[in-house]
Amino acid sequence: MKEMKKKSRKLQQQKRTINVFILMSILFMTLIGYLTYFELFSKENIIASSYNRRQWAREDKTLRGTIFDRKGVVLAKSEMDGETQIRSYPFGALYSHIIGYNSISYGKSQLEAKYNEQLLNINPLNPVTDLRDKITGTKSVGHNLHLTLDHQLEKRAAELLGNRNGAVVALQPQTGEVLALVSKPDFDPSNTSLNDNWSKLIESEENPLLPRATQGLYVPGSTFKVAVSLKALEKGLDLKDFYDQGSIIIDGKKIENHGGTAYGSLDLERALAVSSNTYFASLGVALGEGNLKDLAQEVGLGKNISFDVPVSSSRFNYQNMSETDQAAVAIGQGKILVSPLQMAMITGGIANHGVVMQPYLVDKVVSANGFVVKKQEPNAFYRLAEADFADQVEEMMVNVVDNGTGRNAKISGIGVGGKTGTAQNELSAADDEKEHTWFIGFAPAEDPQIAVAVILEYSGSTGGKQAAPIAREMMIQWLKEQGII
Structure with a gap:
């Protein structure tokens, strides 16, 4: 009788162990599945999200790149005011629907969002630059965008529209x-x-x-x-x-x-x-x-x-x-x-x-030292x-x-x-x-x-x-x- 009870308890323990093992396996496979999904489908969106606070941590250590028109007119630039980086738009509202905004409160939009990694010189596949900057405390410089837009033509279009919506x-x-x-x-x-x-x-x-x-x-x-x-x-x-x-x-x-x-x-x-x-x-x-x-x-x-x-x-x-x-x-x-x-x-x-x-819109992405990182060709x-x-x-x-x-x-x-x-x-x-x-x-x-x-x-x-x-x-x-x- 005692032997049967011992065997019963042993079987119950084995069942509990197996159930725990199955549960842990399910949790492990769920985690692996999520990480795989994240790596394949979600990573880029989350990394590039304008609400990703890591982006702003990176921005504190990087002078954001400049945006130019096709003839070299500066449309957006960043400058340091003491320890604070200020993003300025020399032509005010003119490029608001193209360049967008770059705000720690409201996120980023338009080119500021789409080309955030380039403007901050971030390469998710090569974290060496980030590590170097943390060790040395130096401030990186982002890449610059050269657009196909013509400032004079853009300005003329805005003048012709005037106060009319369209x-x-x-x-x-x-x-x-x-x-x-x-x-x-x-x-x-x-x-x-x-x-x-x-x-x-x-x-x-x-x-x-x-x-x-x-x-x-x-x-x-x-x-x-x-x-x-x-x-x-x-x-x-x-x-x-x-x-x-x-x-x-x-x-x-x-x-x-x-x-x-x-x-x-x-x-x-x-x-x-x-x-x-x-x-x-x-x-x-x-x-x-x-x-x-x-x-x-x-x-x-x-x-x-x-x-x-x-x-x-x-x-x-x-x-x-x-x-x-x-x-x-x-x-x-x-x-x-x-x-x-x-x-x-x-x-x-x-x-x-x-x-x-x-x-x-973006003709080329150019590094701070003049190297062409990316050039768009007509297709x-x-x-x-x-x-x-x-x-x-x-x-x-x-x-x-x-x-x-x-x-x-x-x-x-x-x-x-x-x-x-x-x-x-x-x-x-x-x-x-x-x-x-x-x-x-x-x-x-x-x-x-x-x-x-x-x-x-x-x-x-x-x-x-x-x-x-x-x-x-x-x-x-x-x-x-x-x-x-």
Whole structure:
């Protein structure tokens, strides 16, 4: 009997030991799994997080790198005031939506966040520098960023926008270099200003912290007709016998031209020049759901844009499309949303024989002693159309400026292509003085060196009247700098 009790106790002890062993094994495997997941998927995000206090410990020991424009103009720099490092922005709010801010209270944003490791000269795979600095007590110097932006063009864009809310994007069609990237309203990114005004900034209905050029999403209006024209050419759909009476009924819905103007007999080129809604609505129905969905993918709607600062993906929010939906999309209305950067890329793609180049802001990362750590080379991103169709639409866009709604973008002696747009939004249904106005364009037409997208929020006018003159002045500024005019 005693032997049986001993065996029973022994078995129970063994079971408990096994259970403890199993529990410890599970805990150990969970820990190994977490560490593996962290190493493979989470490490970079946590290391780079603007709220990682180790980053600020490193910053105390490093003079943060300087940020320059393409010509060497200083846009952001750090200086020592005794033991305190001060990050300053010589042009105040001008680059707030590009360079961002660097605040111990509110974290980092934009380039200050994305390139934090480079600006602090941190190499997570090589901790020797950190160890050396701890031993010697010396202060390291971060790498410098040289941007593709042109300060004079950036400043001109901000002047042209003035106090109006909106965005201006300018890029080089053949390389993808971003030349200007302005969003309004903006804000002062200095630490003093952020500390004094943070509550106002986050509570403001105008949302000054939103980088509209890259993260603002808008209905494209008639600027999207250039994309629809690409698909129409590809499918051989030019409604040459179309007669524009000023309005049309599609599936019970009335669609009108701006001001109800009747344009009479139209082909595709003339319809784009005068921006006929009735023609393009009919063209959308003729193309049909499948072609329009293909078009959305081909021009990049919904595509993730890898860029130096965060970008909101454009949207094409349709599962099934009625004829009314098809008509709305073809005139740039309905459930489609685009960023100004996306529209500049589409414009640049048309100007570059159908190839959209990868946009970029940081041209190179350079160490304090002048060594080029990283150099960005131009890369093709995607093809939105075959070269022949893109070149035809390019010529049609020149006609828009020469003989259509884009006349206010004309430059004497220079061929300019463009397209105007007036877009309905959540406010314009109740008040037609609240429509967004667009203009997209490029110049010179024979060898485009700049592509521009301009949007003015709730301006209550037309793209030809308000946005086209801004694009014109942007193109003039750049072409003068290049010695073309």
